[in-house]
Amino acid sequence: MKLTILGGGGFRVPLVYGALLGDRAEGRVTQVVLHDLDAGRLNAVTRVLAEQAAEVPDAPEVSATTDLDEALRGADFVFSAIRVGGLEGRANDERVALAQGVLGQETVGAGGIAYGLRTVPVAVDIAQRVARLAPDAWVINFTNPAGLVTEAMSRHLGNRVIGICDSPVGLGRRIARVLGVKNTAEAWIDYVGLNHLGWVRGLRVAGRDELPRLLADPGLLGSFEEGKLFGPDWLQSLGAIPNEYLHYYYFNREAVRAYQEAHQTRGAFLRDQQARFYEEMRDPSAAALLAWDRTRAEREATYMAENRETAGAGERDADDLSGGYEKVALALMRAIARDERTTLILNVRNEHTLSILDNDAVIEVPCLVDANGAHPVAVDPLPDHATGLVCSVKAVEREVLAAAESGSRATAVKAFALHPLVDSVNVARRLIDGYTQVHPGLTYLA
Known part of the structure; x- marks a missing residue:
């Protein structure tokens, strides 16, 4: 079985490969193709994977390519884990938002909207290519903002794209x-x-x-x-x-203040940290897996550090430092490929699950998974306070999708202005100005 990983030079790819190494059952993944635009990052990650597989008999074969169509042809599963604009883009998302006194986190608020606006066009292109080159493939979307990107891809792939999150x-x-x-x-x-x-x-x-x-x-x-x-x-x-x-x-005001006062934003920290890792990997004698393990441990320990500091929550528990999204992905693949029925919390089309949203809206709920895909389980209605937030944020996501499709700057401003963590048309306009100045990927907005 062939698995293609888009964003294959990404730092968390070894987590996925590690999970695959533990799968010895019939029908397992035997071929992994890594795709990335950066050949240097591909080389670094391929070295880590080779060290992971060194003591494992019959480990999945790994290849790497910068040719997207080549990577997709014949795939049974496609993992989409791209980051449009890289970590420099994430750092800019945070910086521009915080300068306007609003949140720049990569999936929430202004930062999430900016990330979505430059990611959706790329994700749509990928979905269209999958439909043409690997029509029987299942796409598992890791790319943030996961619900928004999954919904964009579902308009071309239907229920054959499923979003996952370890949260x-x-x-x-x-x-x-x-x-x-x-x-x-x-x-x-x-x-x-x-x-x-x-x-x-x-x-x-x-x-x-x-x-x-x-x-x-x-x-x-x-x-x-x-x-x-x-x-x-x-x-x-x-x-x-x-x-x-x-x-x-x-706790929005406290979170924004903490991020403004932090020595470095999360995106800037990860940008610098991972730059050191990839630079280290330019040395052919460096121990790739050891360097990756060390970098990952630091990354996990500092996750949401500003929020925990604001709340006085202290350090993360050791049990929470082991990741998890790769285990969800493996369980999802097994359920579909082998009809090993299971229940997972996934991002899928609503169908008739939440009456407050239309059938095509992507939501995150428990799903029964089998060879025919993921099927959302009926749930009780949300309380009013949650209904308000869900409807508000989904409306913003729809404006992001509309802006990405039309290239309308006015629609993009509307997406920012309607978000409950922005709540100002003037701030929304300044955000668009700031983001278009730093992101070449937003030049399509006019």
Whole structure:
């Protein structure tokens, strides 16, 4: 089975390959093709993968190419993990937004809109190429903003594109752990929303919802990441456990101030950190896997550091430093390729799941997965406060898609202005001015 990874020179690709190395079942991936625009990054990642596979018999064969069509032909699965504009683009997203006093995070608020505006046209081109060159392939989208990009690609690939994120998985794992549920596979996680905008409303084990026990115990609530971020009182008021990214909404002023006062934004940190890694890989004698492991450990430990500092949450727990999205991807591939039916929280088209949104809107919910793809499970309606946020952010996503399709600068301004974390037409206009100055990928807006 052939797997093509777009953005194959990306830093997190070895996580995916590591998961593939542990899969010994019949029908596993035997060929991995890495595609990237940067041959140097491809070479660096290929070296890491070679060291990972050194002691593994029959490891999937790895090849690399800068030719997109070549990479796609004959693929059974395509992982889209591109970053249009690179980490320099992410750093610019943050800088321009913070200069206007709004959030520049890569998936939330102004930064997420800017990233979406330059990514959607590229993602649409990829979707069209997949439809032409590998019509039977399944596309698994890692590219942020994951829900928005998945929806853009679904307009050309239908249900054959599925978005994944490790954030809901990590949240469910932490809740299960604090409740003493040792096997999370036995738990049903009632999670619903959009990517990076969802809530756990229940965790059922053997038919019993264990979440009320957690919400009733301030000590337990304050013992894990989300409890430390949001505070037990707020979680009890919500009656649910929000995705960690909702910290940017519920504590927006504090988050913006923390990012403005930080020595370096997250994007700038990752840009500089990964530049050192790729520079180190120019030395053919460097230990590639060791350098990658060291860089990854630092990356994971500093994740959402500003938010945790604002909340006084302290360091991340050791159990939360192991990643997870690669495990979701492998489970998804297995379910589709081998009809190993499973339940995963995924980004898929709404169909009739949430009545507040139309059928084509991509949402993030538990799905039953089999050889025919991912099928969203019916969920209870959202409470009013969550409904308002979901509808507002989905409306912004639709304006981003419209702007990307039409090239309309006015529509792009509308997308910024309507976002609840921007809420100013004048700020939206200044954001567009700032972003078009630093991003060549936004020159299509007129």
